Amino acid sequence: MEMMVKKYQQKFRKVRDEMDRWEQLQSRFITQFRNASSIIQRLPMLGDSKNYGELAGVHGLKEVLLGKQMESLGSIFCSMRETLKEFHIIVMSLEKIVRDGNQLLKGGSIQPTTHQMQLRVGIRPSVEDCLDGLKSLHEMHLSEYLVKSSAFEALTLNSSASDLGALHQLLVDQPNIPKEEVQFIFNIIFAEEIC
Amino acid sequence: MQSRPPHLSSQEKENEAKLLNPNPCSSSSPSPSSSATRLWKPAAQRNLRNQWSKYLSQKDRWISASSNGRSHATSLVNAYLSQRYMPEMDLGVLSEMPGIRYKACEKLALQQEQYQSKLLSCYRDMVDVVSHMKNVSASMRCFLKGSADSPLVQFGSHPEDSNDSGDGGGIPVFSYLSIPSFENLGQELLQMFVLELCLKRLLVIELLSISCKESLKGQTSRLSWSDELYLYEFDDLSSINLYSDKQCQPVAPRIVGWEFGNPTSGRTDHVPDREILQVYLTAWLVEVNIDWHRVDQIFALVGEEMHINLS
Numbered sequence: 001m002e003m004m005v006k007k008y009q010q011k012f013r014k015v016r017d018e019m020d021r022w023e024q025l026q027s028r029f030i031t032q033f034r035n036a037s038s039i040i041q042r043l044p045m046l047g048d049s050k051n052y053g054e055l056a057g058v059h060g061l062k063e064v065l066l067g068k069q070m071e072s073l074g075s076i077f078c079s080m081r082e083t084l085k086e087f088h089i090i091v092m093s094l095e096k097i098v099r100d101g102n103q104l105l106k107g108g109s110i111q112p113t114t115h116q117m118q119l120r121v122g123i124r125p126s127v128e129d130c131l132d133g134l135k136s137l138h139e140m141h142l143s144e145y146l147v148k149s150s151a152f153e154a155l156t157l158n159s160s161a162s163d164l165g166a167l168h169q170l171l172v173d174q175p176n177i178p179k180e181e182v183q184f185i186f187n188i189i190f191a192e193e194i195c
Numbered sequence: 196m197q198s199r200p201p202h203l204s205s206q207e208k209e210n211e212a213k214l215l216n217p218n219p220c221s222s223s224s225p226s227p228s229s230s231a232t233r234l235w236k237p238a239a240q241r242n243l244r245n246q247w248s249k250y251l252s253q254k255d256r257w258i259s260a261s262s263n264g265r266s267h268a269t270s271l272v273n274a275y276l277s278q279r280y281m282p283e284m285d286l287g288v289l290s291e292m293p294g295i296r297y298k299a300c301e302k303l304a305l306q307q308e309q310y311q312s313k314l315l316s317c318y319r320d321m322v323d324v325v326s327h328m329k330n331v332s333a334s335m336r337c338f339l340k341g342s343a344d345s346p347l348v349q350f351g352s353h354p355e356d357s358n359d360s361g362d363g364g365g366i367p368v369f370s371y372l373s374i375p376s377f378e379n380l381g382q383e384l385l386q387m388f389v390l391e392l393c394l395k396r397l398l399v400i401e402l403l404s405i406s407c408k409e410s411l412k413g414q415t416s417r418l419s420w421s422d423e424l425y426l427y428e429f430d431d432l433s434s435i436n437l438y439s440d441k442q443c444q445p446v447a448p449r450i451v452g453w454e455f456g457n458p459t460s461g462r463t464d465h466v467p468d469r470e471i472l473q474v475y476l477t478a479w480l481v482e483v484n485i486d487w488h489r490v491d492q493i494f495a496l497v498g499e500e501m502h503i504n505l506s
Contacts (some may be wrong), residue, residue, distance in 0.1 A: 042477055045470050053471035054401050055478060058394065060453030064483045065474075072481075 001116055001127060008040060008130035011097050012189050015137055018090050018097075019182075025090070027176070029083045029148065033155070033171055036076045037164040039069050040157060073157075080152055083173065084145075091145045094138040101134045123191040133185040144176035199214050231339060235363045238350035238502070239337040243368060243377060246331045247448055247497055248380065251505050253331070254490065257324045257388060264317035264395070265479050270400055271310035272472045275405050278303035279466075304406075311403050315424060318399045322431050325385070325392050329435050332381035336361030336374055369500045380493050386451075390484040393437055393448040398479050399424065405467060 045051050046066050055061055105112070105127070117128045125133075151167050159167070187194060277284075278300050289295055306481040338361040340349035354361060362374035403424070404417040421444035423429055429445070437446050447455045467475075491506070498505035 026260040042473065045473060046477060048470075049472045051470040053467045053475070054397065055474065058397070058450060059456040061394075061478065061483065064450050064453075065478060065481055066484055067476070068481050101329040147294050 001112065001119060002121065002124070004104065004127055005124055005130065005161075008101065008125075008127065008134075009100055009189060011134060012130070012186065013161075014097055015094060015134065016186070018093055021091050022087070025083055025086050027085075029080065030168075030171060032076055032080045032083060033151075033168060036073060036080065036155060037159070037168065039073045039076070040155075040159055040164065041161055043069065043157065064103050077155075080155075084152060087145050087148060091138070091142050094134075094141055098134045098138045101131055101153055105131070123140055125188050125191065137182070137185065140177045140182070144174055147174075147176060210236060214477065232366065235337060235339070235350065236366075236368065239363055239368050239374065242337045242350075242352070242500055243335060243374075244503060246334055246381075247377075247494075247501065247505060248329050248503075250328060250384065251494060253324045253327045254384075254494075257321060260317045260320035260324065261395075261479075261482065264314055264321070265476070267310045267313040267317060268398075268479055269476055271307055271314060271402060271405075272476060274303045274306040274310065276469060276472070278307070314399060314402060318395065319425060321392055321395060322428070322435075325388050326431060328381075328385050332378065332385045334380050335381060337363070355421050369502070372497075372500050377497070380497060384490060384493055387475055387485045388489070389435060389437065390449060390451055391482055392435075393446060393483060395479065396424070396445065396452075397448045398475055401467070401475055405472070420447075 043066070046062070046069060049056065052062060113125065118126050120126045120129070129151060148171065151171055152162070154167060198393075221444050281296055281303070284296075286295065334352050336352070337350050338352065338354045338355075338356075340351040340355060365373045365375065367373055368377070384469050397420070400418045400420065400422075418424070428437050432445050433440075439446050449455045494505040
């Protein structure tokens, strides 16, 4: 069982790498969202000729300005879609880690008893702790990926400032990945390293 | 026809060069003798590599001047709006401090002056960038120095013989593009930056004109299009064809593909509100006259032709 736990710890290290990558994507996604939402908020203002002040004398400025902003918005949307794809890759990779984790158990020569499954040696985690931990980390990221996808779908040219503010908050908060809970899981798995 | 006079074979070479280059410039001179061509090529290649590297560094200078200008402009607008809304601003517990609003306004006004002078200096940089680009675009030809018969053939940037057009007779300098083709690409770039500079000038004038102090006194000392923004600005603008001697003022700003407007047509004396300032800042940021995709494309094309990396 001890060897088994070591193998699981190895898997948690992989999860941690994936989560670091997630953090990078998260900050990229937030930046992209902010850029998109500042363009969306500017569009009505740019569409109104009376906001051009002294620039009103420059023919075509409004048309070209709006056109270029729409172009930028289009390319930001594309990049956001790319970032979402990368989030999804992480979710799939976490899913595979969970699957491998289950396989590890089934592939072994002896099927552990419930007692063995729950056995904690010293401050070491039990096999069950490991399996549960991997499973919940995967679920957290899967749900958060779905939230991000729907937030992206909700982002349109007609989004109001308050909609955009709420969506932004939702994206920043990542409600499905509670920091304390994640920390708690890692603390159990790597208890011996913390001491 | 056993022995051909040598000038006939060079005539043939010229025809061949014309075939290689589908768009020979009409100003191309008859190709010089083949030995001079042989020596001309490396000199022209060296010169073009040099000039285009300069072009690239000027483009980078523009990017940094434009982005610094934008951040100064943004800070300026923020300071201006804070000062303007200071009377209504809720200062909480601070509101009981004597003279706090007055002091804050003084400070914000000082900041505005600082940002305005920084903005102006970015504008000067941009004028300087465009002047350099103009020089580069006019220095792509490579002329024979002294006589072609002299044992030491040299090349320079100025024609010594009126028959020498400096383009090697329109032959490809590297593998495909001729001097006129390089010049056309350079002109295309230059044109974008010239137009954008002109639009930026209008924005600079508007941003230098905003000030709370004057509007409070009821008198506006707004800058106008025909004012010189710094000493000898008009000399600089003349050198890049942005000054009209006929109208005694700089050429009006224009959007690529659109007709000239009138920069003074919409002049109003009231202070611009928040939305207008936002549009100004957006216009600065977007650089409507510069197609960055095309700019990168041109540098990539030229770099590939010259076998150097221009990015």
